[in-house]
Amino acid sequence: MIQCEQLRKSYPMGSGRKEVLRGIDLQIGQGEHIGFLGRNGAGKTTLIKLLGGVEMPTSGKIRRNMSVSWPLGFGGGFQGSLTGYDNARFISRIYGHSYAEIKDFVEDFTELGPQLRMPVKTYSSGMKARLAFALSLAIEFDCYLIDEVIMVGDANFHQKCHDELFVKRGDRTIILASHSAELIREFCDHALVLNQGKATAYADVEEALGVYELL
Amino acid sequence: MVSKIIAGWRIQRRVISALMIRELVTRFGRENIGFLWMMAEPLLFAVLVGLVWRYMKGPEEHGVSIVAFVATGYIPLTLFRHVVTRTSRVFSVNGSLLYHRQIKVLDFIFVRFVIEVIGSMMAFLFIGAILYALNEFPLPADIGALLLGWFLYCFFTFSLCLVLAPVSEMSELLEKLLPVTLYIMIPFSGTFSMVSWLTPNLQKFMLYSPFVSPMELLRYGLFGDRVNAVYDLSVPIAASLILTLIGLGLCRRVRRTLVVE
Numbered sequence: 018m019i020q021c022e023q024l025r026k027s028y029p030m031g032s033g034r035k036e037v038l039r040g041i042d043l044q045i046g047q048g049e050h051i052g053f054l055g056r057n058g059a060g061k062t063t064l065i066k067l068l069g070g071v072e073m074p075t076s077g078k079i080r081r082n083m084s085v086s087w088p089l090g091f092g093g094g095f096q097g098s099l100t101g102y103d104n105a106r107f108i109s110r111i112y113g114h115s116y117a118e119i120k121d122f123v124e125d126f127t128e129l130g131p132q133l134r135m136p137v138k139t140y141s142s143g144m145k146a147r148l149a150f151a152l153s154l155a156i157e158f159d160c161y162l163i164d165e166v167i168m169v170g171d172a173n174f175h176q177k178c179h180d181e182l183f184v185k186r187g188d189r190t191i192i193l194a195s196h197s198a199e200l201i202r203e204f205c206d207h208a209l210v211l212n213q214g215k216a217t218a219y220a221d222v223e224e225a226l227g228v229y230e231l232l
Numbered sequence: 233m234v235s236k237i238i239a240g241w242r243i244q245r246r247v248i249s250a251l252m253i254r255e256l257v258t259r260f261g262r263e264n265i266g267f268l269w270m271m272a273e274p275l276l277f278a279v280l281v282g283l284v285w286r287y288m289k290g291p292e293e294h295g296v297s298i299v300a301f302v303a304t305g306y307i308p309l310t311l312f313r314h315v316v317t318r319t320s321r322v323f324s325v326n327g328s329l330l331y332h333r334q335i336k337v338l339d340f341i342f343v344r345f346v347i348e349v350i351g352s353m354m355a356f357l358f359i360g361a362i363l364y365a366l367n368e369f370p371l372p373a374d375i376g377a378l379l380l381g382w383f384l385y386c387f388f389t390f391s392l393c394l395v396l397a398p399v400s401e402m403s404e405l406l407e408k409l410l411p412v413t414l415y416i417m418i419p420f421s422g423t424f425s426m427v428s429w430l431t432p433n434l435q436k437f438m439l440y441s442p443f444v445s446p447m448e449l450l451r452y453g454l455f456g457d458r459v460n461a462v463y464d465l466s467v468p469i470a471a472s473l474i475l476t477l478i479g480l481g482l483c484r485r486v487r488r489t490l491v492v493e
Contacts, residue, residue: 028491066492070333073488085333093331093492098258110250111332113243 019045019068019085019160019190024077026063037063039214040077045190047083047159050183052201052222053194054229055211061194062090062164064211068192069162083159083190089149090164097138101129101148104137108152119155126151126177143170154181158189165195198226243334251335251343270351271358274310278303278359294429296455297368303359304451305423308382311352312389312421312443313414318344319393320400320407327492337487338480341397345390353382373456381450384468388442391472394479398486422447428460439464442471 021043027034037060045051053061066072067079069088087094095104105123109116124133127147137145146169153161161182170178182191183204195201201208201222208225210217212232219225256267265272282299292298322340329335363369372378400406418424422444427435438444445463452461 069331071331071492072490075489087331087333093328095328096254096258099254103254103257107250107254108332110253111247111334113246 018047018080018082019043020078020080020082021068022078024064024067024079025075026060026067026072027075036214038067038074041216043209043216043218045160045192047190048188049207050191050205051193052205052208052225053192053211054196054201054208054225055194056196056232059211060214061211062088064216065162065164065192065194085160086153086156086158086162088162088164089146089153094149094152095137095145098136100136101127101133101140104148105133105152108156112156114156119152122155123148123151126154126181143174146170147174150178150181154186160190160192163191163193165193165197165200168195168200196229198230201226244339247334247336247339248343248346251329251339252347255343255347268354270347271355273314274307274352274355275359277310278306278355281306294426295458296370297363300363300369300454301451302424303356303363303369304454305421305447307352307356307359308385308447308450309418309421309423311348311386315345315348315389315393316396316414317410318348319397320410322397323401323486323490327490330490330492337397337483337490338394341390341393341483345386345393349386370455370458372454374453376453377449378453381446381448381453384446384465384472385443385450388446388468388472388475391475391479395475395482398479398482401486401490417443420444426451426459427462435462440467442468 021041024038024041024043025036026038027036029035041064053064055061063072065088067074069085070079070081071088071093094108096107099107101123102120105119106116108114109119124130127133127144129144129147132140132144137148140148168175168178182189191204193200193204205222207218207220208222210219210225210228210232217228219228256270260267260269279299282302285302286298289298293301319341322344323330323337326340329340330337360369364371396406420438420441420443422438422441427438427444427448430438439462445465445468448461448463449465451459452463
């Protein structure tokens, strides 16, 4: 269970502040597949970062009663100058997992072969996405935070994600930030629409998509 | 409660060791001598400056070997300068690591500090052993004083970094002022002179510098009564404790508003 109470986040902007989130109350239970919908700049990524503990809320509280992955996107979580293998070693160390297991899983899932010996900064975004997913799946979190931008992979990658995440790990919580109606329909069983710093939850994905399209 | 603390300690130890390995691999690579490079720079500095001084001023100064005197001063100074320079904007530079919640901003400061400390200690031991073989370096007269001097010097350096790291995220001014400050401070760092060589007025003034007393103690620990060490340990201890408190508060505050890409 993740519980948010009156989350607010603002950033300095010129002499004032830009309020991105203005009081979000949210409860996400075990096994829920929830989509975050919103236009560009509505605060989807910000909310995901707060849930993942990457940034701190300006005010409000977050309680996490399950293990939550780091937000899966292109930027965070990696060290660009290190190789794929070195990143895997680092992740296995800080999460206290055996490197041998993680290595096998990463090799199998990413299909990157010898590229894993190259620095991550030389990877294409699709390759980074594969590595990010592989590492977080290998750690086995209760809840996965996914930024849509990372769903850039090819059909084969898409299929693998679907199998690993939604079939084998169907009992996990998944939070997917997206503005693609197609992705939300495919992966989520309910949705949250972010607009002007406020969030509205919809039990029905179609209803949420309807609201979102009118924004 | 106790089991929570133990679990937290385990995670912390895991994170620190992973970060150390990562830092060593990114900075020194796995080629040739690898992480031994971390003692190369303080070593080269100490040896080269020591040699230059020896030819300029003769083999001894105030009764001790000049090369040994320069080495004992220069190695802590390079430690200080490196740690401080590497602390600037250390939070944003390592921002991508904050994606993992078990990694805290304090770990960044601590890891860089520890790596530099290990590097300088190794350099110190190494140079000491070689100079000893050449009859230019004494055996430590009082190893306790030597270690306490080192410890206080390191503690002050670390506590200063606890303040500089968050301040460098708050204002760009710090980064611009740092190089000149690091240069100006050299005469007040106790690196090249002993307090007792100065006039009484200047002596009092010098003891207000938190570097000077640890440096004096360190040299006393090495050379013993061949140098006339003057020190007041309350200055570095008080300064370090105050800076640590301020620094911890600032780190916490800056972390709350830190923007992570």
